[in-house]
Amino acid sequence: MGDNRLRAAIERIVTEAENRPLLSAIDAAPRPQKKEIIEILRLLQEVIYPGFYGDAVLYRANLHDHLGDVLFHIHLRLAREIEKVLPREGDRDSSAVDLTTRFFEALPGIADLLAEDVRAAFDGDPAATGFDEIVLAYPGVKAVFTYRLAHALYDLGVPLIPRIMTEFAHLETGVDIHPGARIGRSFFIDHGTGTVIGETTDIGDRVKLYQGVTLGALSFPKNERGELIRGTKRHPTVMDDVVIYAGATILGGETVIGKGCVIGGSVWLTASVPPGTRVTLPNDQLRIETRAVSPAPVRSSK
């Protein structure tokens, strides 16, 4: 009897899965493979940080051929994934191969930006002992690495893949940067867990963020059918040389944080502030009650 119940349960699950269009992708065109995109990111890490990542120990003698070989394979594999997300032939402006080549042409510029980001991390964190530690162990630097690559694909009009890339970095590092955000040079996110940078955020040069910072949307305008309007500027603009401390939340597409501002921890801000402003939660608004020192909690002996 148990077998019959099980067979009936399985039959029902399968039948409903066949008839649930929202969650199934049956008979559809092939989708990009998450695993493959993660592997492409890993290979790009090897190319951009040669000697730090990858299994091969690299010597000057074999570096040239080795990296050339890796890049050739990245090109093949990335073009194959991009092919899956483009509109059907006839409705597309560029071929997947051409878009991948244009992405490759952007890579040296991205590597230069990343070198400046690594330096910004060293200049911005007194606990950093060297560039090695930053490249190997700083999650904010890893998230920005992934973002800069994803943003280049986003700028080329590649759908879905940039978002899968940054979402992988989000899972790994806790830093959620939408590939559509625009971020200037020498950018550093310290610690990073919980930091969110929305799709239409603009960030200038030499900006430093801490963990738990949100650059988010304030409200979502809807059209006359009650549907969200997509594509408007919904996230803040952060000018050059701004520092934003842990847990601050800054919302709204018209919110501009002026050059050189310092935003304190846990601040919740929905309006613009002029250049050079310091915004903090003052200590004197806290409720402070002194009481007798509590005894140590009860602990059973080990």
Add this chain to the structure above:
Amino acid sequence: MGDNRLRAAIERIVTEAENRPLLSAIDAAPRPQKKEIIEILRLLQEVIYPGFYGDAVLYRANLHDHLGDVLFHIHLRLAREIEKVLPREGDRDSSAVDLTTRFFEALPGIADLLAEDVRAAFDGDPAATGFDEIVLAYPGVKAVFTYRLAHALYDLGVPLIPRIMTEFAHLETGVDIHPGARIGRSFFIDHGTGTVIGETTDIGDRVKLYQGVTLGALSFPKNERGELIRGTKRHPTVMDDVVIYAGATILGGETVIGKGCVIGGSVWLTASVPPGTRVTLPNDQLRIETRAVSPAPVRSSK
């Protein structure tokens, strides 16, 4: 001499491990295998989102047989893990096989809930470009997927395994939902990193949370021996159509957030609020100091 020191050190570590009852599980009954539970979740993902996950490219022609086969194996493997966590025979109400079949009977209802959750994500995030992106790349949606499956096992009285499931989702997504929480239809957590939903939380329909939201306990009553009392309602109740923004903390088992409330970012709330209330941290409590624009920080040339 170095070898002697090493041998002595190893001998001491092993001897102490043998005699430390708290941390060792020696001669105990077999424990559930974390890796196996994670693999079961992966297979359930393939069944619930056919075509999105899993290595097989699914066509309507082979879907029925393929999913049936996968489900049969999930049943075998999950029943084997549940067997390990049940009380010994004689002290249990149901067999592991029977509990697993009852879990299967709940799966179509769970899949329906998840379809509504995916739709709520699309309706709630202007950055979403389609259901594909939500299923493949939204961490909040992944966390809720795992929670809904774990909660069904929790409701069937299966110990430990639901918590291992949601804790895996926590590690992956940064969203920590206790399998005991009760959550209504069309639920969406955007971004999600740092969001915590405690064991005795009740959440209504069409609720939307952002990253860093805590629905937690306010205090832990103790019994006359100074031990925590377990099993009381310690976490808030959130009614239908509530929105809670990033970093808000809501605590306490008697705290009720009424229907349609909006709770602003970084708010810390330990009391109930009536339906339709908007609670925010006003900007005018911030300390705002304008100062001369600081020069760009010193940067060594590259």
Add this chain to the structure above:
Amino acid sequence: MGDNRLRAAIERIVTEAENRPLLSAIDAAPRPQKKEIIEILRLLQEVIYPGFYGDAVLYRANLHDHLGDVLFHIHLRLAREIEKVLPREGDRDSSAVDLTTRFFEALPGIADLLAEDVRAAFDGDPAATGFDEIVLAYPGVKAVFTYRLAHALYDLGVPLIPRIMTEFAHLETGVDIHPGARIGRSFFIDHGTGTVIGETTDIGDRVKLYQGVTLGALSFPKNERGELIRGTKRHPTVMDDVVIYAGATILGGETVIGKGCVIGGSVWLTASVPPGTRVTLPNDQLRIETRAVSPAPVRSSK
């Protein structure tokens, strides 16, 4: 033509990689392998929690030999990684083998501390159903496990490897504890995502933290060349029996949180507080606006 463009793009990427000293580690001494360090942590987990982790089902009969064997291999592999990060021979005080043996001599003491941490988690969380669940599923406990091992290596003067260890725990658990921090007995971090404990933090005994707590630096003094001064006390001191709730931020090397204090959620604190103080964000500073209950949001039918 596409082929020529691709060849030119690859050539340019490789040439620039060869000439970008900051990001490449070519011809350099071998670096520690992240994967290998993660595997060493996994093996240490098996030694410290025998029976909970590891593939072997352990019985008292084979435990002694099995753990001894695992420890012997950990010693070999860890010494090999430490060798890579030490200064060249002549400039070092101890050999890699000797440092590894001294680390092994510290392990029984660390295991005792971890047993107290597990007990503190059970005593501190009413949702905990047993030690099993804590060892297998509590991310804060996993982060503290990794921290205590990394801190022992840090105390022995081993560079880089402790930071790679804690950063792996950070990626896995969202809890970022610098290996240089000093943390007392019976320490518990509940939920944990987003919690940051800086390099020069001092924490007493029986302290409990929640998710999103930052124990961070307030400002970074610079030398006359505008460079950060490294190595000063920059992070707070937290005395015995303190509880710090979700999202609180405590900053500064001179900030001392006295014995038995309770710091409320989302508090931002940059000054010392005397023993027994309770610091909270009062509810009455919130802006609370009642409005008509909004209708349920527009939802298309499924």
